[in-house]
Amino acid sequence: MKHRIVVLGAGYAGAYTAGTLARRLSPADTEITVVNAVPDFVQRLRLHQLAAGRQIEAPKLADVFAGTGIRLRVARVTAVDPERRTVTVADADGGGELGYDTLLYALGSRGADHGVPGAAEHAFDVAARPSALRLRERLDGLARQGEGGRVLVVGDGLTGIETATEIAESRPGLSVALIARGELGARLSPGARGHLRRACDRLGVTVLEHTDVEAVEAARVLCADGTALASDATVWTAGFAVGPIAAAGGLQVTENGRIVVGRTMRSVSHPDVYAVGDSAHAIGDNGRPLPMSCASAGYTGRQAIEAIVGRLTGREIANTKLAYGYNHISLGRRDGILQLIDGEGRAKPRYIGGRKAARIKAGILTMSLWANSHPTFGAPRRRHRLAAAPGPAAAKAAGRAQDGRVVAS
Ligand SMILES: Cc1cc2nc3c(=O)[nH]c(=O)nc-3n(C[C@H](O)[C@H](O)[C@H](O)COP(=O)(O)OP(=O)(O)OC[C@H]3O[C@@H](n4cnc5c(N)ncnc54)[C@H](O)[C@@H]3O)c2cc1C
Structure with missing residues (x-):
């Protein structure tokens, strides 16, 4: 039976991570399903522009994942059960349950009142x-x-x-x-x-x-x-929090609902679950929680990919960078601020303002749309087979003893 990876959410963290996993793991023994509430990629970074009256592009996820072998399920996730390793979804046909071996949780966040x-x-x-x-x-x-x-x-x-x-x-x-x-x-x-x-x-x-x-x-x-x-x-706009699904499923979460993960983005309570993007409470290289941001979505996604590929194929897991270096704020279309941040998370004296900052921000928005609509770009073409199961090496790589007990987090 193939190893089932289910990715919840196809936003900035989920789309990229799913696409790269599909590129790196062999379809001969892995199947990847992405569940997303809507059929297109939503550029959340531009939603204030959408509200103000601008049109924003929304590429179809079916096109984004074309040729990757990923199965796309357009449905709303309503529950996760990490003990039974199932996800409950609702869609126009009534929905149902999906089983997984590895779950990647990337449902993002919502406004917090x-x-x-x-x-x-x-x-x-x-x-x-x-x-x-x-x-x-x-x-x-x-x-x-x-x-x-x-x-x-x-x-x-x-x-x-x-x-x-x-x-x-x-x-x-x-x-x-x-x-x-x-x-x-x-x-x-x-x-x-x-x-x-x-x-x-x-x-x-x-x-x-x-x-x-x-x-x-x-x-x-x-x-x-x-x-x-x-x-x-x-x-x-006074803050963001993660929806109740993770906490209701029994995953260990913070006060604002983020899933507590270790250095490899693996849930500290359920080792078959990884969390990335806004949904993850991940500690950066400076010892502070990574903020909810597009950059954190990329960094946590890259680390989760290394960990999942490493554990499933028996390879060593590289620690990738987990950093947060600047805030980029648009002030309308022609003005902006790029504020550099130091290792302690404080603003450095230096900032870039005005049209130059607006141009850089526009470039970042264009680049992040492109990167998310081409999620396999740059990922190595070589696809890895899974480590042989159920031998001790594969079990160790997957973080379980041969009898299925968890041996590492
Ligand atoms: C207006 C605005 C401007 C922003 N500007 C910036 C910025 O300039 N720079 C920056 O770094 N960050 C910015 N952010 C924050 C940034 O958008 C988030 O940090 C980023 O989107 C997190 O990525 P994610 O993949 O975790 O979540 P998302 O991109 O939100 O993706 C989550 C995905 O999960 C899906 N989903 C959610 N719930 C369900 C469900 N129950 N069932 C199925 N699917 C579901 C959603 O449809 C979505 O596709 C901004 C946010 C907002 C709202």
Whole structure:
């Protein structure tokens, strides 16, 4: 029987990892199935642009995986059972169960409302395509009503900054405010913070600092200091968390639902499960958790590939790089900030701002789309056969004793 690898999610982490595994493992003894909720690759990095009214490309996953031998199942994952090694999926035909020998969990993350009353019901977000499209529809509606619609973006993390500036630039008829809990862009260097402030001024984004939102209502937000701010569209960007599927399946997760993995992206509680991208709580080479980001999706994916190929084929597992070097923030289409980060995760004094940073960011977006639509590019063409089963070498490589007990994590 072939070794069944099931990859959950075909976003930045899952598509690349699945494609590369297909290139490196022989189809004679491995079968790879990818399960994704939608039939196309969603460029999550551009969802704020989609919400603001731009068209973004969405390559069909069937084309992305053409010729790789990967089976694509367009379905929603509803549960994982790592004890029985099954995944439950729902689709138009009713769904069913998929069995696996190795599971790669790459379902990404979603917006986190942190339990703030009304946020889930009344606020929009840009964490997923359907919600970004709902926001776009709302902004279109406000534009039809004429000048002066008020948009409040809650959260001055990277997504909040990109969303507020993108909407302000694309829809100059709206009044856009950005709400920051502390000082605007507190994690940036002083120079980059100044650049951000000037960009907000130029685009007409009102910045409300030291403002804690305590509740969201249909037409206003309520702040901790008692202020009520009128809003026609509140956009919640105050954090991301992983959905409940991993925790419900009994995998060890962090407070925000990320799967706790070891150096090789293997779940610390279930050695047949690997997690990559936003879903993984992985520690970087600097000893700090890797942030949810496109770069982390790539680094964790590469490490998981090495580990899965190594364990299944009995080869030594290389430690690949797990780093986070910079933040790249777009400020509309013509401006941006590239902030370098030091080994401790702090902003270095140096940053690049303006058109040059915007061009670099545009290049990164184009490159990451290309890389994800060509997931086998650059992967070695040589396909490895699995180590002979059920001998001790293969069992050791797979992390199990011959009787199936776990021997390594
Ligand atoms: C607006 C926005 C801008 C961003 N900008 C940047 C940036 O500039 N730089 C940066 O580094 N990061 C940025 N990020 C973060 C970045 O998008 C994520 O870190 C990255 O997408 C993580 O990759 P992933 O593969 O883990 O998750 P995703 O890319 O989200 O992929 C998850 C996949 O799983 C699928 N899925 C989810 N749930 C289910 C289910 N139940 N069943 C089946 N399929 C499911 C989804 O359809 C998706 O295909 C941004 C995020 C947002 C929202």
